[in-house]
Amino acid sequence: MATPDVFGLGTPERFYSKTINSPRLNPSTKETQESLKRSFDKYLASDHASSSFGKLFHPAKHLAFETPKKVYTMEEIGYSATSGVSPIAVSEPFRLFSEEAVNIMRSEVLNDEVQEKYSYTSDIAPKQLRGYAPKHGKFVFEAWKHPETLAIISKIAGVDVVPVMDYEIGHVNLSLPRKGNDYDSKTMISEEDDTPIVGWHRDSYPFVCVLMMSDTTGMVGGETALRTGTGEIKKVRGPSMGCAVVLQGRYIDHQALRAYGGQERITMVTSFRPKSPSVRDDTVLNTVRPISNLSDLYGQTIEYQLENAESRIRQMLRNVRESMKAGATDVQSIKRFLDFEIKTMSHINDEIVDEEFVQKGHLGDVCPDAIVKRKRTE
Ligand SMILES: [Fe+2]
Numbered sequence: 001m002a003t004p005d006v007f008g009l010g011t012p013e014r015f016y017s018k019t020i021n022s023p024r025l026n027p028s029t030k031e032t033q034e035s036l037k038r039s040f041d042k043y044l045a046s047d048h049a050s051s052s053f054g055k056l057f058h059p060a061k062h063l064a065f066e067t068p069k070k071v072y073t074m075e076e077i078g079y080s081a082t083s084g085v086s087p088i089a090v091s092e093p094f095r096l097f098s099e100e101a102v103n104i105m106r107s108e109v110l111n112d113e114v115q116e117k118y119s120y121t122s123d124i125a126p127k128q129l130r131g132y133a134p135k136h137g138k139f140v141f142e143a144w145k146h147p148e149t150l151a152i153i154s155k156i157a158g159v160d161v162v163p164v165m166d167y168e169i170g171h172v173n174l175s176l177p178r179k180g181n182d183y184d185s186k187t188m189i190s191e192e193d194d195t196p197i198v199g200w201h202r203d204s205y206p207f208v209c210v211l212m213m214s215d216t217t218g219m220v221g222g223e224t225a226l227r228t229g230t231g232e233i234k235k236v237r238g239p240s241m242g243c244a245v246v247l248q249g250r251y252i253d254h255q256a257l258r259a260y261g262g263q264e265r266i267t268m269v270t271s272f273r274p275k276s277p278s279v280r281d282d283t284v285l286n287t288v289r290p291i292s293n294l295s296d297l298y299g300q301t302i303e304y305q306l307e308n309a310e311s312r313i314r315q316m317l318r319n320v321r322e323s324m325k326a327g328a329t330d331v332q333s334i335k336r337f338l339d340f341e342i343k344t345m346s347h348i349n350d351e352i353v354d355e356e357f358v359q360k361g362h363l364g365d366v367c368p369d370a371i372v373k374r375k376r377t378e
Pocket of ligand 1: 201202203249254
């Protein structure tokens with residue numbers, strides 16, 4: 001999928017072992033008013049406000065959700081239920097958007113200006129479109145931010161999720177027919193044909209939802225291969241047009257297998273993170289830095305990180321004040337809080353790499369398997 005990383009094939013350190021939730025105390029009237037004002041100010045400045053006047057996405061018309069036939073848990077594929085941020089691993093493909101919705105999305109991403117200004121190429125992917133929404137992808141933006149869409153993704157993911165950041169909404173992978181890449185669908189696919197388009201990797205962000213935007217009639221292959229906790233390979237079939245797959249790709253070794261059939265293949269990948277600021281954040285940026293506008297990527301990353309930190313700090317401040325009033329100080333709680341904040345900030349600091357050290361389009365070091373495979377098939 002779109003966002004491999006170099007955390008390697010092991011499990012990231014589970015350093016955020018405890019959440020810092022504590023019993024909520026009743027706020028005073030003044031606090032309530034201030035909180036409401038902040039909420040309203042935030043609402044006005046938020047994407048809810050910007051999408052509310054767009055009103056392009058209508059769930060009744062544009063969602064066509066059908067429950068996936070099967071959703072695999074982490075334990076079912078040999079991982080610990082607590083190795084990720086949710087016990088859910090991956091879904092079978094399920095219908096998500098209507099044909100009309102996909103056609104509107106296609107018109108936005110195939111727009112000349114988007115193709116020209118937001119196109120990225122790398123040594124593992126010939127063409128990707130990133131960061132065009134909401135400016136040039138208002139419908140795409142609204143579709144992935146709509147509460148009903150998020151409720152669907154959250155239900156499947158087993159945890160309340162939100163898009164990681166606006167910049168990661170509607171990432172597009174484009175694959176157009178290449179000479180010599182035709183496939184005779186009448187013959188059986190052999191093991192040798194199972195060359196991946198992106199080699200074994202883990203994603204940068206906790207969850208992805210991969211939406212198929214092309215007609216897959218006659219297409220063979222295109223599955224996602226998962227390496228289970230016991231080392232076996234499991235394939236999840238690729239989605240057809242309007243259908244999607246949800247995968248906890250940050251914590252599962254996987255690769256995208258090549259599709260054959262000669263026609264265009266356009267997938268839209270939107271990445272998600274847990275909505276709760278108290279859940280650990282193992283996000284890495286190494287696979288997206290070389291194919292991003294760094295100003296947007298870094299700005300939005302630090303924005304959501306600070307929002308989460310602000311929320312945790314406000315909660316902790318309330319707890320500390322209450323405990324002081326009661327004449328007791330919970331040292332362990334303070335240490336857990338500080339430990340969480342130090343690790344979170346230190347982790348994200350490592351991900352904000354100075355621009356001069358970022359090599360545009362160069363992902364070979366991140367996913368060497370993928371670059372080797374791609375060269376072999378060219
Ligand atoms: Fe991936």
